[in-house]
Amino acid sequence: MSASSAAILQILLLVAAFFVIRQVPPVVLATESLRHRLKDGLRFVRSRTDLAELLLMVFLAAFFAAPIVSMLPALVEVVFQGKAENFSFLISAFGIGALIAAVLIAAIDRNRISTKWPFAALAALGLTQATIAFSDEIFLTTAMIVLAGLFFVGAMIRLGTTILQTTPDPFRGRVSSFQQLSFRSGQPLGALVAGFIARQYGIRVAFCAFGGLLATCMVTMVLRKIGRTPTGRDLLI
Numbered sequence: 597m598s599a600s601s602a603a604i605l606q607i608l609l610l611v612a613a614f615f616v617i618r619q620v621p622p623v624v625l626a627t628e629s630l631r632h633r634l635k636d637g638l639r640f641v642r643s644r645t646d647l648a649e650l651l652l653m654v655f656l657a658a659f660f661a662a663p664i665v666s667m668l669p670a671l672v673e674v675v676f677q678g679k680a681e682n683f684s685f686l687i688s689a690f691g692i693g694a695l696i697a698a699v700l701i702a703a704i705d706r707n708r709i710s711t712k713w714p715f716a717a718l719a720a721l722g723l724t725q726a727t728i729a730f731s732d733e734i735f736l737t738t739a740m741i742v743l744a745g746l747f748f749v750g751a752m753i754r755l756g757t758t759i760l761q762t763t764p765d766p767f768r769g770r771v772s773s774f775q776q777l778s779f780r781s782g783q784p785l786g787a788l789v790a791g792f793i794a795r796q797y798g799i800r801v802a803f804c805a806f807g808g809l810l811a812t813c814m815v816t817m818v819l820r821k822i823g824r825t826p827t828g829r830d831l832l833i
Contacts, residue, residue, distance in 0.1 A: 637770030651778045658782025660810035666787040674799045689738045693745025714751040719814040721747035725807030729800040
C-alpha cells in the first residue's frame, strides 16, 4: 500500500468513526490557570501510587525497548550485512506483532483479563530483546521481532487503558498527558543511551543490556508489590 493510499484509508476510517459516534459528552471548560491545573495533576498522581507505578512502567518500557525499532538499521548493518530486504522483513515483523496484539487485546479484554499481565509482557519483551542479540539467523530474528511487537504494543495498550479507566474524569486529561510525556521522553532518551552503548561496546551488547534491564525492572517491581502485603494479593493494579 502506498503512502497516499494509507492516508486516504485513515481519512475514511476517521469519517466512519464520526458517523458511528452517536453521543458526545459535554465539554466542561476549565476555570483554573494552567499552572494550577498542572500542580493539581501532579499532586493527584503523587497521591495515587498505582497510577505513578503505571506511568513509570510506560517510561521504562519506552526507554529500554527503544533499540527494538530505532536501532534495527544498525542491527541489519552489523549482523545481516546491511541487506535492505532484511530490514524490510524486520520492520514488517514488528508491525505484524503489533497488529496481533491489538486484535488479541480487543478480543480477550472483553472478559477483563488480569491487569497484572503487563508485568509479564514487558519482562518477556526484555528477554526477547536480549535473545535478538545472540541471533544470527534472519528468520529467528524476524520471529523474535514479531514477539517483541506483540509484547510491547500489547503492554502499552493495556497500560494506557488501565490508566484511563482508573483515573477520575476531572484528572483524566492531565494524567493522559503525563502518560504521553513518559512515553515520548523515554523513547528518545533510550535511543540516545543505547546508541552510545552500541558505539562503545557493539549493537549486540546494547540489545542484550537493555533487554536484561527491562526484565530485571519488571521482576523487581513485582517482588516489591508482593512484599508490601503478607499475601501479595495487591498484584492487581
